[in-house]
Structures are given as structure tokens and as C-alpha cells.
Amino acid sequence: MRLAVVALLARGHLLIEDVPGVGKTTLAQTLAAALGLSFQRIQFTSDLLPSDIIGVSVFKRHESEFEFQPGPLFAHIVLADEINRATPKTQSALLEAMSEGTVSVDRQRYLLPRPFLVLATQNPLEHQGTFPLPESQLDRFAMSLQIGYPSREHERELLLSGGVEEVMRQLEPLLDRETLEGLQGLAAGVHVEAKVADYMIDIAQATRRGAEFTLGVSTRGVQALYRAAQAYALVDGRRFVTPDDVQLVVPHVLGHRILMRDDSGATARRRLAELLETIPVPT
Numbered sequence: 001m002r003l004a005v006v007a008l009l010a011r012g013h014l015l016i017e018d019v020p021g022v023g024k025t026t027l028a029q030t031l032a033a034a035l036g037l038s039f040q041r042i043q044f045t046s047d048l049l050p051s052d053i054i055g056v057s058v059f060k061r062h063e064s065e066f067e068f069q070p071g072p073l074f075a076h077i078v079l080a081d082e083i084n085r086a087t088p089k090t091q092s093a094l095l096e097a098m099s100e101g102t103v104s105v106d107r108q109r110y111l112l113p114r115p116f117l118v119l120a121t122q123n124p125l126e127h128q129g130t131f132p133l134p135e136s137q138l139d140r141f142a143m144s145l146q147i148g149y150p151s152r153e154h155e156r157e158l159l160l161s162g163g164v165e166e167v168m169r170q171l172e173p174l175l176d177r178e179t180l181e182g183l184q185g186l187a188a189g190v191h192v193e194a195k196v197a198d199y200m201i202d203i204a205q206a207t208r209r210g211a212e213f214t215l216g217v218s219t220r221g222v223q224a225l226y227r228a229a230q231a232y233a234l235v236d237g238r239r240f241v242t243p244d245d246v247q248l249v250v251p252h253v254l255g256h257r258i259l260m261r262d263d264s265g266a267t268a269r270r271r272l273a274e275l276l277e278t279i280p281v282p283t
Contacts (some may be wrong), residue, residue, distance in 0.1 A: 001143050002235065003252060005032055006121070008180075009231035011143020012224055013098050013118040015083075015256060022147045024121040028079040029135040029168060031119075035180055036173030037076035038113065043085040046129065050093035052204035053109050054103045055110075067118060076113050076177070076244070084130045089138055096120060098140040115180060116181055135259070142224040144256040177214060183234070190230035191240040195282040199243055200225050203250060206275050215259040223254045243281045250276065 004027060007014040016024045025041065032039035042053060053114040055071035072078065073094075096102060098144065101116050102109045116170040120141070122133075138144075150158070175183075200222055208216030217225075229241045236245070 001027065003143060003249075006228055006231040006235055006249070007143045007232060008035075008115065009184055010142055010224070010227040011115065011184055011188075012227065013121070013140060015138070015141040015144040016119065016121045017124045017144060017256075018121070018145060018146045018148065020123060022149060024080060024083065024147060025235065026168070027147065028077060028119045030171065031117075032077040033168065033171040034174050035076075036176055037115070037180075039077045039079070040072040040075035040093070041074050041079040041081060043081050044083050044090070046087060048086045048090050050090050054097075054105060055095050057106050066106065068110065069110070070110070072102065074112060076115055076126040077117045077119060079080055080118055082122060084122040084133055085095075086131065088134070091131065091133065095140060100244065101158060115184060117178070135257075138256050139218055139220055141256065143228060143252045144250050160213050176238055187231040187234045188227070190233050190238075192226065192230065193241070195247065195283070196229075196243060197226065199279070199282050200229070200246055202279050203246070203254070203275065206279060207272075212261050212262045212271065215257075215260055217254050217257050221254055223249075223259045225249065228253050237260070247276055 004014055008031070016027070019023060028041070029039060031037075039261075042048075051071070053073050055069050056065040057068050059065075080094070088234070093103075096104060097112055098114075098118055101112045101114070103112065105186050118141075122130075149155075202216040204222045204225070207213050210216070216249050225246065229245045232245045232249050233239070233241045251269045251272055254272055255267075258268050258272070259270065262269055
């Protein structure tokens with residue numbers, strides 16, 4: 001939940017890659033309920049069309065004109081469930097929305113609600129009937145993470161509490177939309193020393209120079225790292241970013257943005273951890 005809040009405060013989008021049944025949908029619903037935001041879930045399938053997500057213009061006979069009917073994308077938090085089951089054409093319908101907060105239909109642009117967060121999920125173990133997200137799509141996600149299985153104590157507590165549905169019914173909004181937007185503004189104003197910004201660039205350039213990488217971190221990725229570090233510092237109660245903040249968010253911000261030439265059992269996140277040990281930390 002902490003990293004999901006960081007992504008929201010950084011005005012970014014979140015990709016969760018994990019096995020079914022560990023709470024991905026619940027995380028999105030809980031985040032929306034706790035912040036008093038509108039929520040829509042879109043189940044991505046191979047026959048889903050872009051218009052099923054964005055909306056469609058309907059002809060009104062009595063007015064002799066077309067009227068735009070918004071799709072489920074018009075919500076503050078949108079759960080794109082199993083996003084890799086949709087075709088590339090449908091996946092690409094999210095690109096404009098995630099980058100600019102707008103959608104275009106019939107040469108008209110429509111603003112999406114503010115704040116706007118796409119929380120997408122995918123199952124890392126299933127490949128049949130899926131369409132892997134291209135690099136351009138992955139780069140739109142500010143952060144990626146795995147939830148993992150709960151601890152024994154948390155799982156026992158969930159069972160004895162009557163299940164997640166009972167907990168969800170008792171949730172009350174903690175913030176209103178205006179307060180949340182104010183917090184987003186505060187996050188953007190968290191101070192970053194020039195040497196800490198240089199540290200972020202050093203990390204990104206190391207992924208671009210390394211012979212083991214076929215794709216390094218983009219400029220958009222560096223910007224996402226900057227904003228995520230600011231948001232993490234704010235969540236931690238500080239108005240300045242430390243190198244520790246950068247190191248904590250690096251795996252989640254950059255891990256899905258790099259491609260390894262030869263995996264050989266080493267994940268991108270593990271390689272990032274190794275890179276961090278070789279880059280001088282500013283003091």
C-alpha cells in the first residue's frame with residue numbers, strides 16, 4: 001500500500017505483476033475507498049475493444065448530433081485487470097490517457113478526472129493467450145511491484161476478521177480529493193539537492209552503458225525516479241530527498257524499464273541492486 005500511495009502522490013501509474021489471489025484488486029479498491037475517489041475495474045480480454053475502455057460517440061436523433069458516452073476509463077482509479085490479455089490495439093488505447101490524462105475520440109479531446117491512476121495487473125506465470133506489454137507501454141508505468149503472499153500472522157488475522165469483504169465495508173475515506181491534490185503538489189515541491197539528482201542520472205546512465213543491457217532507462221524513467229523519490233520522502237515525513245529514498249524506489253521504478261541481453265538467471269532488479277553498489281553515493 002505504501003508504494004501505491006507513493007505512485008499516486010508522484011502522479012504516476014502502477015503495474016502489479018503477481019500470481020492470482022494475493023490482493024491486487026483489493027489493493028486498488030482499498031486505495032480508492034480510503035481516498036474517497038471513484039473506482040472502475042476493467043477486465044481485459046482478447047475481445048476487448050478500445051471503445052469499450054474509452055467510450056463511444058452515440059448519435060442523438062432528436063438533437064441531430066453525436067454525444068460522447070464516457071467509458072470506464074473516466075474514473076480516478078482504474079484497475080486494468082490482466083492487461084496483457086488484451087490485444088496490442090486495445091493496450092495502446094491507454095497510452096494517451098496515461099501520458100496526458102486525456103483521450104481523443106472523433107477528433108475531440110476529453111479530460112480525464114484528476115487525480116488519475118491506472119493500476120494494471122498481470123500474471124507472470126501465464127503466457128498462453130497473452131500479449132506482452134511493449135517497452136513503450138511499460139515505460140508509461142511509473143512503478144512496478146509484486147505484492148507476494150502475506151505473512152502467517154496477517155493471513156490468520158484476515159481469516160478471523162471475516163474476510164476482506166467485511167473489512168472493505170468498514171472503510172471510511174481518510175482524505176478528500178482536494179487534500180490529495182494538495183499532497184501531490186507538496187510531493188512535487190520536495191527539495192532535491194543537485195548532487196542527489198546527479199546520483200539518479202548516474203544510475204540511469206549505468207544501465208545505458210552496460211554491455212549486459214539491451215535497453216537502458218529512458219529520460220521518462222529518470223523523471224519517474226525523481227518524482228517517486230520526492231513522494232517517498234514526503235510519505236516518510238520529510239521535505240527533502242536522501243540517497244536512501246532513491247535506492248528504495250529504484251527497483252520499482254527502473255526494474256520494468258530495462259532489458260537484459262542475457263538473463264542467465266539474474267533478474268533486472270537483482271542487477272540494479274548490483275549496479276547501486278558500484279555507483280558512488282553522494283554525502
